[in-house]
Amino acid sequence: MNVSRLMDRRLLPLIGPLLLFGLWELVISAKWIKPVLLPPPGETLAYLWGAVTSGAILPDLLSTLWRTLAAFGIAVLIGVPLGVLLGSSELAYRSVEFVIDFFRSTPSSALIPLFMLIFGITDINKIAIAxxxxxLIVLFNSAYGVMNAKKTRVMAAQIMGVSRWHVFKDVMLMESLAQTFVGLRSAVSMALVIVIVAEMFIGSETGLGHRIIDAQQVFNVKDMYTSILITGALGYLLNLAFLLVEKKLIHWSGKA
Structure with a gap:
């Protein structure tokens, strides 16, 4: 692969944002939406740059990031061991599968009133529901990762007389990592979404969700779109970080 083709591949991720801002500019130019409701992308990006360089948005960004990472950390500490434990026994997983799928299919926002009754209007509430x-996402993917470990490798280890513990630890767990990381990437995105929703509708003084809803209520549309763009960028960067870690740790994924 020559240098020009390599550079072309590195520039590919820029196409999406350019198309998005091009469409945004087209909508404004064609007057499909009034500029008072959707300001031009140049003005919005200038406002965003000012909010970032002045540090005005930093407290809200850090609050949301802290809540997201705290919620994700708790999810990993509980979900991975429990998922691996259940996945190692398919009968055990099937016995609780309905409960897991029921709550996994229930929108977390529907549970906000329940968590408010339990934890009150506090940061603990936002972190707990996220x-x-x-x-649930981590648990589901970890369990299925263990259950769907390549049977040929498991059987080969068993035929060679490897103990059940070492088959589980050295074969099934390693085989499950790819599926587990899929769950981790989905889970960190879900944690961010729930935190943003909780910041919007549960009493909060900081956070990007709080900033978005406040800007909407006072009709500060530039600040609203800026906060939305920052939230999207945060979600993208968290997902990208996990992709890089996954490629580093699970370099054998997909290989026979």
Missing amino acids: SFGAM
């Missing part, structure tokens, strides 16, 4: 939603 960690609950993320934990």
Whole structure:
């Protein structure tokens, strides 16, 4: 692969954002939406740059990031061991499968009133409901990763007389990592979504969700779109970080 083709591949991720902002500019130019409701992309990006360089948005960004990472950390600490434990015995997983799928299929936002009754209007509430939603995703993927470990490798280890513990630890767990990381990437995105929703509708003084809803209520549309763009960028960067870690740790994924 020559240098020009390599550079072309590195520039591919820029096509999507350019198309998005091009469409945004077209909508404004064609007057399909009034500029008072959707300001031009140049003005919005200038406002975003000012909010970032001045540090005005930093407290809200850090609050949301802290809540997201705290919720995700709790989800991993509970979801991975429990998922691996259940996945190692298919009968055990099938016995609780309905409960897992029921709550996994229930929108976490529908559970906000329940968590408010239990934890009150506090940061603990936001972290708890986000960690609950993320934990179910981690648990599901970890369990299925263990259950769907390549049977040929498991059988080969058993035929060679490897103990059940070492088959589980060295074969099934390693085989399950790819599926587990899929769950981790989905879970961190889910944790961010739930935190943003919780910041919007549960009493909060900081956070990007709080900033978005406040800007909407006072009709500060530039600040609203800026906060939305920052939220999207945060989600993208968290997902990208996990992709890089996954490629580093699970370099054998997909290989025979």
